[in-house]
Amino acid sequence: MRAGLGTGLRARPGSGIGVGLLAVACFLACGWLPERFAVNAPIGSMLFGTLGDEIETADLAEMRVPEGFGIAVWAEGLPPTPRFLRFTEAGDLLVSAPRSGRIVLLERDADGDGASDGMRTVLDGLDRPHGVELRDGWLYVGETGAVARARFDADAGRVTGPVERIVEGLPPGGNHWTKTLRFGPDGWLYLHVGSTCNVCIEEDERRATIMRFRADGSEGAIYATGLRNSVGFDWQPGTGKLFATDNGRDLLGDDFPPCELNEIVEGGFYGWPFANGDRVPDPDFGAGQEARIAESIPPVHPFRAHNAPLGIHFVRGARVPDSYRGAALVALHGSWNRTRKDGYKVVSLHWQADGRIEERDFATGFERDEKVIGRPVDVAEGPDGAFYVSDDYAGVIWRIAWGERGGGARRLRSARIADPLAGIPEDERPRLVASGAALYREHACASCHEAESAPEGTAVKPLEGLAERYSVDSLSLLLETPPQPMPTPPISADARRELAAYLLDRHP
Ligand code: HEC
Numbered sequence: 001m002r003a004g005l006g007t008g009l010r011a012r013p014g015s016g017i018g019v020g021l022l023a024v025a026c027f028l029a030c031g032w033l034p035e036r037f038a039v040n041a042p043i044g045s046m047l048f049g050t051l052g053d054e055i056e057t058a059d060l061a062e063m064r065v066p067e068g069f070g071i072a073v074w075a076e077g078l079p080p081t082p083r084f085l086r087f088t089e090a091g092d093l094l095v096s097a098p099r100s101g102r103i104v105l106l107e108r109d110a111d112g113d114g115a116s117d118g119m120r121t122v123l124d125g126l127d128r129p130h131g132v133e134l135r136d137g138w139l140y141v142g143e144t145g146a147v148a149r150a151r152f153d154a155d156a157g158r159v160t161g162p163v164e165r166i167v168e169g170l171p172p173g174g175n176h177w178t179k180t181l182r183f184g185p186d187g188w189l190y191l192h193v194g195s196t197c198n199v200c201i202e203e204d205e206r207r208a209t210i211m212r213f214r215a216d217g218s219e220g221a222i223y224a225t226g227l228r229n230s231v232g233f234d235w236q237p238g239t240g241k242l243f244a245t246d247n248g249r250d251l252l253g254d255d256f257p258p259c260e261l262n263e264i265v266e267g268g269f270y271g272w273p274f275a276n277g278d279r280v281p282d283p284d285f286g287a288g289q290e291a292r293i294a295e296s297i298p299p300v301h302p303f304r305a306h307n308a309p310l311g312i313h314f315v316r317g318a319r320v321p322d323s324y325r326g327a328a329l330v331a332l333h334g335s336w337n338r339t340r341k342d343g344y345k346v347v348s349l350h351w352q353a354d355g356r357i358e359e360r361d362f363a364t365g366f367e368r369d370e371k372v373i374g375r376p377v378d379v380a381e382g383p384d385g386a387f388y389v390s391d392d393y394a395g396v397i398w399r400i401a402w403g404e405r406g407g408g409a410r411r412l413r414s415a416r417i418a419d420p421l422a423g424i425p426e427d428e429r430p431r432l433v434a435s436g437a438a439l440y441r442e443h444a445c446a447s448c449h450e451a452e453s454a455p456e457g458t459a460v461k462p463l464e465g466l467a468e469r470y471s472v473d474s475l476s477l478l479l480e481t482p483p484q485p486m487p488t489p490p491i492s493a494d495a496r497r498e499l500a501a502y503l504l505d506r507h508p
Contacts, residue, residue: 060072060073060406062365062368063363063364063365063366063406064361064363064364064365065362065363065400065406066360066361066362068321068402068403069400069401069402069403069404069406070400070401070403070404070405070406071363071398071399071400071406072114072115072398072399072404072406073115073396073397073398073399074106074109074114074115074116074388074396074397074398074399075093075106075115075116075119075396075397076394076395076396076397077119077395077396078095078097078104078119078395078396078397079097079099079100079102079104079395080097080099080100080392080395080474080477080478081097081098081099081100081392081395082095082096082097082377082390082391082392082395082396082397083095083096083097083098083130083178083377083378083390083392084096084130084131084132084180084311084377084378084390085132085311085378085379085380085388085390085397086132086133086134086380087380087381087382087383088105088134088152088154088157089134089154089155090108090154090155090157091108091382091383091384092105092106092107092108092154092157093105093106093108093116093380093382093388093397094106094122094132094134094139095132095390095397096129096130096131096132096141097129098128098129098130098144098178098481099128099474099477099478099480099481100124100477101124101125101126101127101128101129102121102123102124102126102129103121103122103123103124103126103129103132103139103141104119104120104121104122105119105120105121105122105157106118106119106397107119107120107157114399116397120157122139122152122157122158122159123139123141123150123159123163126141126143126148126163127143127144127145127146127172128143128144128172128177128178128481129141129142129143129148130142130143130144130178130179130180131178131179131180131181131182131191131192132181133181133182133183133189134152134154135183135189135215136215137151137152137153138150138151138152138215139151139152139159140181140189141181142178142179142180142181142191143165143179144170144172144173144177144178144179144481145168145169145170145171145172145173146165146167146168146169146170147165147166147167147170147179147181147189147191147213147217148163148164148165148166149163149164149166150162150163150164166213166216166217167191167213167217167220170191170193170206171193171196171204171206171207173196173488174194174195174196174197174207175194175195175196175197175198175484175485175486175487176194176195176196176228176229176231176484177194177481177484178192178194178231179191179192179193180192180231180232180233182233182234183215184212184235184242185235185240187215188212188213188214188215189212189213189214189215189217190210190211190212190223190233190242191210191211191212191213192209192210192211192227192229192230192231192233192244193206193207193208193209193210193211194207194208194228194229194230194231194484195207195208195228195229195272195273197485198249198250198251198485199228199249199272199273199282199284199285200273200285201273201285205222205225206222208225208226208227208228208229208272208273209222209223209224209225209227210222210223210224210227210230210233210244210264211223223264223266223267224264224265224266224267224268224269224270225268225269225270226268226269226270226271226272226274226296227244227246227262227264227270227272228246228247228248228249228272228273229246229247229484230244230245230246230262230264231245231247231309231310231311232244232245232309232310232311232312232330232331232378233245233264233312234312234313234314234328235314236314236326236328237314237316237326238326241263242263242264242265243261243262243263243264243300243312243328244261244262244264244312245259245260245261245262245303245309245310245311245312245330246259246260246261246262246270246272246299246309247259247308247309248260248276248277248305248306249272249273249276249282250306250337250459250485251337251458251459252276252283253305254305254306254338254339254340255304255305256276256277256305257276257277257280257305258276258277258299258302258303258304258305259302259303259304259305259306259307259308259309260277260299260301260302260303260309261299261300261301261302261303261309261312261330261349261357262297262299262300263297263300265297268297269292269295269296269297270296270297270299271293271296271297271298273285274286274289274292274293274296275289275292275293275296277298277299277302278298278299278302279293279294279296279298281293300357301349301357301359303330303332303347303359304342304343305335305338305342306335306336306337306338306342306343307332307333307334307335307342307343308332308333308334308335308343309330309331309332309333310330310331310332310333310376310377310378311330311331311376311377311378311379311380311390312328312329312330312331312379313328313329313330313378313379313380313381313387314326314327314328315327315328315329315381316381317381317385318385319384319385319386319401319402319403320385320402321402323350324348326350326351327348327349327350327351328348328349329346329347329348329349329362329379329387330346330347330348330349330379331346331376331377331378331379331389331390332344332345332346332347332376333375333376333377334366334367334372334375336459336461337459338459340370341367341370341372343367344364344366344367344372344374344375344376345361345362345363345364345365345366345367345376346362346363346364346376346379346389346400347359347360347361347362348360348361348362362400363376363389363398363400366391366393372393373393373394374391374393374394374396374398375391375392375393375394376389376390376391376398377389377390377391377392378390382399384401385401385402386399386400386401386402386404387399387400387401388400420466420467420470420471420472420475420504420508421472421501421504421505422471422472423472423473424472424501429501429505432497432498432501432502433498433501433502433505433506434502435495435498435502436498436499436500436501436502436503436505437502437506439489439491439495439498439499439502440499440502440503443489443491448460448461448486449461449462449463450462463503463506463507464507465507465508466503466504466507466508467504467507467508470500470504471504472497472500472501472504473500475500475503475504476493476496476497476499476500479491479496479499479500480493480496
């Protein structure tokens with residue numbers, strides 16, 4: 001069964017709302033309880049309210065993967081915003097959705113139609129869950145300020161016990177609020193803690209590091225430092241070496257500094273905030289730090305500037321041509337701080353005999369002539385030997401398989417939300433919009449979002465087409481946990497709704 005696919009290209013106004021409401025009722029009544037509910041309607045409809053007529057479709061035939069591979073959408077309509085991935089022993093796929101506070105489970109494709117058989121929530125009410133991991137019957141989650149875990153039954157695909165927080169008091173929030181976690185081959189639980197800022201001296205020494213803990217959360221220690229935001233990491237099969245991606249700083253122009261792949265060693269210092277790329281002193285924080293810079297470990301591979309590498313996965317299975325054995329796949333989330341867009345693809349890294357790492361395009365077409373249709377986040381390898389890529393822009397999971405044709409003929413639907421202000425009575429809207437406008441001024445949002453108000457040298461991110469992608473509810477969620485580098489406005493939930501109403505009214 002396809003979740004939300006195959007229903008034809010035009011969504012009938014109001015279709016799927018009944019099922020959506022039922023799902024909402026269960027979602028509220030069931031709390032964290034792992035009640036099974038198959039969501040047959042796109043889960044998006046229950047979060048975003050009424051889906052209206054679709055306005056745009058992106059032709060999947062324009063997606064490109066290397067000859068012999070096929071790419072298709074495996075699941076769509078995920079709750080905001082699908083990020084990290086982990087396959088269970090039973091072959092289902094766990095996906096974190098930080099903005100909705102949930103971990104969802106996508107059922108394996110038992111009926112063989114090329115799509116997940118259904119989606120359900122296994123945990124909710126979490127605080128920005130990002131990393132997701134399984135070990136010895138436990139489901140581990142990296143929340144922004146904690147490591148949580150709960151008993152998980154892989155055969156049943158459900159959580160069977162309460163959530164316990166085995167690490168608390170991690171530095172939460174900040175620009176890079178996500179926490180990815182993963183068990184290493186040594187049995188330690190590794191966790192990344194990004195920086196609070198673009199570039200600064202951190203007050204909390206755990207910021208801009210990779211830490212590690214015992215499986216029960218004890219013996220927490222900083223493992224490596226100087227890592228601005230190492231969202232993705234994986235161990236190279238064979239060597240056991242740990243490699244981590246890292247996002248280079250912003251506001252130094254279109255082509256500098258490179259984003260990084262680092263080989264992480266215990267106690268290693270990787271340069272931030274004093275140096276960028278291969279030990280180039282930072283213009284703001286490099287002066288007087290020559291010794292620190294000299295001892296910093298340079299990247300083993302530079303990605304192009306602002307490409308924002310996130311998840312990395314070393315190919316383990318055999319269901320690939322020889323040239324992909326031992327390669328790593330890396331999701332490039334794509335630039336915002338750049339004149340022309342760059343990134344927005346999955347690349348493969350190939351270790352050469354001379355030690356060099358060659359970067360090749362693996363999946364492209366997420367960005368077409370400056371128009372974005374998707375942003376890759378994480379890559380996982382399924383028990384079927386195919387690769388699964390999460391996309392937090394399109395809200396889908398892509399599947400890339402060797403020897404299969406892929407879903408070229410289909411189109412990715414991006415439904416315009418019929419009335420983004422649905423749920424707010426007509427007569428209340430003017431007041432909401434006016435309060436939102438005041439908040440927008442008060443919090444100097446224009447300083448990053450409007451060219452006329454931006455200080456010299458600041459990169460501007462224009463706001464546009466918001467109603468195509470957000471409702472008041474989902475935009476309020478975004479304002480609660482904004483994408484980096486946007487600061488979190490310190491405002492109440494009501495104020496977030498006012499701001500959201502104003503933004504949707506002004507930038508439909
Ligand atoms: C320091 C700069 C900065 C400030 C201040 C800032 N933002 Fe942002 N904001 C950004 C950037 C950069 C992005 C895009 C990030 C990305 O694409 O990954 C963004 C994204 C957004 C988005 C999502 C846009 C989309 O197309 O999905 C919204 C909405 C938004 N900001 C609203 C606001 C509001 C409201 C405020 C004031 C409370 C604000 N921003 C303050 C930098 C900023």
